[in-house]
Amino acid sequence: MSELSYRVSYEKWLHDFANDPELIQDLSAIQDEKEIEDRFYTELSFGTAGMRGVLGYGTNRINRYVVRRATHGLANYILTNDEWTRRGVAIAYDSRHMSAEFAEETALALCAKGVKTYLYESLRPVPMLSFAVRHLHCIAGVVITASHNPPQYNGYKVYWEDGAQLSPEAAEGVTNHIRPLPYAGLATMDKAAAIESGLLTIIGKDVDDAYIDMIKGLSLRPELLAAEGKNLKIVYTPLHGSGNMPVRRMLDELGIKNVTVVKEQEAPDGAFPTVTAPNPEDPAAFKYAIPLAEEVGASVVFGTDPDCDRMGVAVRDSQGVFHTLTGNQIGCLLLNHVLTSRKLTGNLPENAAICKSIVSTEMARAIAESFGAVCYDTLTGFKFIGEKIQQFEDTGAHTFLFGFEESYGFLSGTQVRDKDGVNASLLLCEAACVCMHEGITLYDRLQQLYARYGAYSDRVTSRTLPGKDGLEKIKNIMISLRQTPPTAFGDVKITAVRDYQTGLRTADGKNEEMGLPKSNVLYFELEGGSWLCVRPSGTEPKIKLYVSAKAPDMLKADALAAYLLDQASKALQ
Numbered sequence: 001m002s003e004l005s006y007r008v009s010y011e012k013w014l015h016d017f018a019n020d021p022e023l024i025q026d027l028s029a030i031q032d033e034k035e036i037e038d039r040f041y042t043e044l045s046f047g048t049a050g051m052r053g054v055l056g057y058g059t060n061r062i063n064r065y066v067v068r069r070a071t072h073g074l075a076n077y078i079l080t081n082d083e084w085t086r087r088g089v090a091i092a093y094d095s096r097h098m099s100a101e102f103a104e105e106t107a108l109a110l111c112a113k114g115v116k117t118y119l120y121e122s123l124r125p126v127p128m129l130s131f132a133v134r135h136l137h138c139i140a141g142v143v144i145t146a147s148h149n150p151p152q153y154n155g156y157k158v159y160w161e162d163g164a165q166l167s168p169e170a171a172e173g174v175t176n177h178i179r180p181l182p183y184a185g186l187a188t189m190d191k192a193a194a195i196e197s198g199l200l201t202i203i204g205k206d207v208d209d210a211y212i213d214m215i216k217g218l219s220l221r222p223e224l225l226a227a228e229g230k231n232l233k234i235v236y237t238p239l240h241g242s243g244n245m246p247v248r249r250m251l252d253e254l255g256i257k258n259v260t261v262v263k264e265q266e267a268p269d270g271a272f273p274t275v276t277a278p279n280p281e282d283p284a285a286f287k288y289a290i291p292l293a294e295e296v297g298a299s300v301v302f303g304t305d306p307d308c309d310r311m312g313v314a315v316r317d318s319q320g321v322f323h324t325l326t327g328n329q330i331g332c333l334l335l336n337h338v339l340t341s342r343k344l345t346g347n348l349p350e351n352a353a354i355c356k357s358i359v360s361t362e363m364a365r366a367i368a369e370s371f372g373a374v375c376y377d378t379l380t381g382f383k384f385i386g387e388k389i390q391q392f393e394d395t396g397a398h399t400f401l402f403g404f405e406e407s408y409g410f411l412s413g414t415q416v417r418d419k420d421g422v423n424a425s426l427l428l429c430e431a432a433c434v435c436m437h438e439g440i441t442l443y444d445r446l447q448q449l450y451a452r453y454g455a456y457s458d459r460v461t462s463r464t465l466p467g468k469d470g471l472e473k474i475k476n477i478m479i480s481l482r483q484t485p486p487t488a489f490g491d492v493k494i495t496a497v498r499d500y501q502t503g504l505r506t507a508d509g510k511n512e513e514m515g516l517p518k519s520n521v522l523y524f525e526l527e528g529g530s531w532l533c534v535r536p537s538g539t540e541p542k543i544k545l546y547v548s549a550k551a552p553d554m555l556k557a558d559a560l561a562a563y564l565l566d567q568a569s570k571a572l573q
Contacts, residue, residue, distance in 0.1 A: 006040040009059060013040075016184035017065070023057045041468055046070060046178055048171045048383055052146050052155035055097060062154050065183045067102045067144075068109050070156055072186050073178030074140065075113035077170075084139040087161070088116030090203070092129035093144035094242045094307040095268035096154045099123070102144045106156075108188040111199040121204040123242045123268055125308030127420035130163040131211045132203065134415060137161075145307040148279035151272050163417035164386025168517060208246070215250050215422055218413045220341035221430055222254070228433040229255035233298040236425075237262040237289045239278040240269040241306030246422045256429050260296050262288045265303075272306075280305050280312025281408050283324040290314055290322050299441060300432045304421035309382075310408040311424040315432075317443040328361035328458045328548075329446055331404035334424065335364055336449060337431035338402045338412055339371040348372075353398035355385045358500075358516075358523060359460075359533050359546040360406040366453040374398060379500065379519050380535065382409055386417035406458060406546070450554060454529075457549045457557035459565050462542040463572060474536050474543045477572055481522055481534060489524070489532060490567035492560075498523035530560065532568050545572060 010027065017023045030036050039058030044051045044066060051070060053062040078084045089110055093103035100123070107119045118136055120129075126143050133141040141159035149155075158166050158174065166174065194200035219225060236259055238244040244266055251259055264274050265288060272278045275285055280303040289301045293314075301314040301322065314324045325333075335354060342348040352373035356364050357380045365375040378384035385403040392398040393414070404410045409419025412427060435442050450456075465473045482501075487494055496507035500521040504511045507525075523533045529550040536543050545568055549560035 006037050009040040010036050013057065013059075013183070016182075026057050038467055046073075046171065046175045048166050048168055048381060050155060050157040050165070052149065052153060054152050055154055059183070062102075062156070064098075064102065064105050067105050067156055068186050068188065069181050069183050070178055071106045071109040071142075072113065072181055074142070074158060074174050075110050075115050076177040077174045078115055078139060079113065085115055087137055087139040088118060090118040090120075090129060090132040090136055090138045090141040091143075092120045092124040092126070092132070092141070094125070095123055095240055095270050096144070096146060096306060097151065097270035098154055099144040099270070102154065102156070103142075104191065105188065106142050106144070107200055108191060108194060109186065111189040111194040111197075112187040114199070116199055116201075117194070118201050118203050121202050124208075125242045125246060125304075125421060126157070126418055127309055127416045127422060128208070128211050128246065130159055130416045130418045130420075131214065132207050133159050133161065134163045134417075135207060135210055136203075143307065147307055148277060148281070148305040148310060150277045151270060159418075162386060162390050163415075164390070165381070165383035165418065167383070167387070212246065212250055212253065214413065214415050215246075215426055216254055218423060218426060219254060219430060220338065220345070220347075221434060224433055224437060225430060226255050228437055229429075230257050232256055232300070232429060232433050232436060233258045233260075233296060234300045234302065234429060234432070235260045235262065235289050235293040235296065235298045236301075237265045237285070237303040238308070239265050239275065239280065239285060239303050239305060240267065240272050241278060241304060241308055242268065243304035243308030243421055243425075244268075246308070247304065247425050250422055250426060251429060254426070256433075260292060260298060262292055264288050278306050280310055281327065282312075283314075285312060286314050286324060293322065299436070300428065302425060302428055304425070308421040309419045311410065311421045311428065312408055313428060315442040318441060323443055325446075326458055327404070327406040327408040328363065328456070330408065330424075330428070331356070331360065331406070331410060332363050332367060332449055333431060333442060333446060334410055334412070334427045335367055335402050335404070336445070337427060337434065339367065339373060341430075341434070342401065343371060349399040349401075351398045352401050353388075353392060354401055355388045355403040357381075357384070357405040358498075358521070359535065360404060361456050361458050361548055362529065362531070362550070363449070363453055363456040364404070367449070370453075373401065377516070379516055379521070380405065380407075382411070382419045383417075384517075385411065389414050389417060406460065455551050455554040455557040457551070457554065457561035459547045459561050460544060461565060461569065462537070462544045464542050466541045470541045474541070477543060478520060478522070478534070478536065481571070486524075486571060489526070489564055489571070492530065492564060492567075493527045494524045495527055496525040498525070526564070530564065532564055534568075534572070543572060545569065
């Protein structure tokens, strides 16, 4: 966009929203031309993950006018089909700044278009929204959240009738209805009138109860929980988010009573005052939880992010030392628990299948195949795991048992079609009870898995390149890797290249189709079973680098992972 274009957009907002004193004061106070450019040089993009951005006024920020416009676009898409319109939209939100306001804005904009709307009475996790879409037979759902981003962010995630995030085709359809809309002059309905007319329904306890009952039904060893649950000591932190109520209720009703919550992080708070970012992937998220666990003698620490779709974990080893686990380690522990428990209880189907993202550890495949289960790869984004679940149900070819992503997302049920921190909390505590019953720790269990399947050391790093220049830099890095592809990283040879943008895997000069949707991702298979992957983030101005090193023992695997990370990082400069 030229200087004139972003300036025109800026001046238009000052004109169109002259009756909004807060907006006028905010935009008029900007002194830095670069700040004006950054707010107006583009629009927040709407994709399969919806929109996410920094709070503030402007087309490249998230605010009530951007939310209202996106909602009118979603409504117009829904209105193309009479049945869709009748089924309505469910809406939830987390603890972030402006989440409640944006959720109500969404509901009342939909009502103004004549679309029936179900709005949660207070904050709820993402998986509860996914469940509500299916439970209430809605055509779509919206969650106001920016997941684990820093406090200055918020977002707008859209789900479809299956409870998964929008498919690329549906996202394009919604985008096409958003694009021609103005930011000003779009209607919302009065809340009292919306409720009285029946267009707006406030939801709460009934759907909560149904969700909790569903989660409890995912317990694989209920008799063991009843016997051992009272003896398991755990510390939980909701990181100022929406997980506190459902996680604690579910554990209590299953017999896990000895739960200590981090008081400093218990109350919902969009400022997230105790952390730089409310991210359970970051060991710093446990700076209060681990000392508390030492104090109360807990063996397991876990936390969920603000929208409670991700779960991070720290566990004691046999010497009493706490270790924070990676998403891949948690995923493999939970997967092993699911498959072992099902085999033990005679509930392991012959057509069992698990799913993982392409950037998640190959250790999961080794575990799955040892139980006779099939392991499917999907593109990054839990919606693709949701799609596989639907495919399995439609064809009857497989029974879905577990899915995960290395980014701390896990799922063992089918009535939610996104990662579920409440579901994951159940599996974690159940696996911990099994280990306690055997006289070992979860950390010991992880070492057993390494001894059986080999050591896998998985790393992920990213470069943040904000603004217009940053996006161009990310684009050029990917172009360069494609035009001049490396043949090795250091002295580790590349044996095959998967380009998910072309859909081709190339090895020994031969190409084969991979059969997955197109995506701007490059994946390098390395000798010895290791791999490396480069992927621009779909929701943030970042380029991500994933490394997985396989070796006979963890010392060698860690050393190889560090070496590959160093060599590959140089290629992204």
